[in-house]
Amino acid sequence: MILYLHGFRSSPSSFKAQRLAARLRTLGLEDAWVCPQLPASPAETIALCHQLIEQHQATTPEQPLVVVGSSLGGYYAAHLAEHYRAPAVLLNPVVHAARDLRKHVGSHTLFHSDEPFHFLEQYVAELEALAEQPPKDPQRYYLLACTGDEVLNWHEMADxxxxxxxxxxxxxxxxxxxxAEYEDDILAFILEKLRTTTLP
Structure with missing residues (x-):
């Protein structure tokens, strides 16, 4: 199972999600790809992810889990990777989500539609509850961090x-x-983990 988690106010229609989905289709792995629309609530998002992963474990136990997350999705991906001891690909991930998302409390629209998106004050506490220490086994992670990131501090990601x-x-x-320049390396990491990782 390759579980892709999009970023804040994003969707499965995001550029990176669509690129990876297309590449995996060419490899015959479309059935392994899962990319849900995430709720605004962090707690509901994690509950949804647990449900999807547990369904997958019940129906396809021989297929390992790899989590991929972009921005806020990277924060969620790291939490799930630690819980399941699964490998993860993190794309400019949020490191201090409660701090960084506090200023976004309010009403928004999604990037890929006009659908309203309400980020409530209580969600900041939900983000805080998901915080993880630096991973004990960082080699399970593949990090892409951009020095030109205009939203997040790449030094925090690297540290x-x-x-x-x-x-x-x-x-x-x-x-x-x-x-597109980094897809091959990301796919190589994912494919290697699908071959060698077993779920707990």
């Missing part, structure tokens, strides 16, 4: 996930607009 696989990209941006 929190020190010792992980992946790379620090000089320049680029929060959305990783040059993502």
């Amino acid at each position: 929190h996930y020190a010792g992980s696989q992946g790379k620090i990209i000089q320049g680029s941006d929060h959305g990783i607009s040059d993502f």
